[in-house]
Amino acid sequence: MTDTQIAKDRIAFLRGLRAVRQFRPDPVPQEVVDDILEVARWSGSAGNRQPWEFVVIRDRQTLRTLAAVEGYAAHLAGAALGIVLVMAGKRAEQEIYDEGRLCERIMLAAAAYKVGSSIGWFVGSGVEAVKEILGVPSERRVRTALSLGYPDEEAQRTRIKRGQARKPLADLVHEERHDARVR
Ligand SMILES: Cc1cc2nc3c(=O)[nH]c(=O)nc-3n(C[C@H](O)[C@H](O)[C@H](O)COP(=O)(O)O)c2cc1C
Numbered sequence: 001m002t003d004t005q006i007a008k009d010r011i012a013f014l015r016g017l018r019a020v021r022q023f024r025p026d027p028v029p030q031e032v033v034d035d036i037l038e039v040a041r042w043s044g045s046a047g048n049r050q051p052w053e054f055v056v057i058r059d060r061q062t063l064r065t066l067a068a069v070e071g072y073a074a075h076l077a078g079a080a081l082g083i084v085l086v087m088a089g090k091r092a093e094q095e096i097y098d099e100g101r102l103c104e105r106i107m108l109a110a111a112a113y114k115v116g117s118s119i120g121w122f123v124g125s126g127v128e129a130v131k132e133i134l135g136v137p138s139e140r141r142v143r144t145a146l147s148l149g150y151p152d153e154e155a156q157r158t159r160i161k162r163g164q165a166r167k168p169l170a171d172l173v174h175e176e177r178h179d180a181r182v183r
Helices: 003-015 030-041 060-068 074-078 092-112 125-134 153-162
Strands: 052-057 081-087 116-121 141-149
Touching: 003 092, 030 052, 030 081, 030 092, 052 060, 052 092, 060 074, 060 081, 060 125, 074 116, 074 141, 081 092, 081 125, 092 116, 092 141, 125 141
Parallel strands: none
Antiparallel strands: 052 081, 081 141, 116 141
16 A cells, blocks of 8 residues: 555544444453553643543443433443543643543544444533442542444444534635635
């Protein structure tokens, strides 16, 4: 492959990342999980503080319990595993940004192995419930879980067909100045 072909291939991989919320029951091998966590570990963070820890959950009952708390992480119930991000809870503005980077890296590393994933947020009473269920100290920030597993391809095809397209670049990109005409 030429460098251009390699680049195109990587761009297609990045461009193709989509949320997957319905999974086949197959387990994800430990070597795959280890590689995903290795990529997560190397994520950049503000001041390189690495304000994160990861709780990896495979137990079906725990996944179902987490899926049922207040929030938007119902997809955990059918995932092969969940990763709950436990942030330090010290510098909110930086950690929120770091958490986003971390999520994207985990999703991309998973996708490299054709493992699908989705972000799920805990809100309201869900946050304290998750801390209680997982034994997380109260001062830590818990908001995000990632569901991971091999995609239920049929469900994914139907979902992609239904849409969730993106805005065209023509509506997004300005040359040189924001108040200049869009492309
Ligand atoms: C900050 C953030 C929070 C999100 N929270 C949730 C969530 O709580 N539950 C969920 O199912 N998906 C969540 N998502 C996934 C989005 O719904 C998804 O990225 C969006 O619908 C685009 O999906 P697609 O890439 O498959 O088209 C979240 C995504 C982001 C970036």
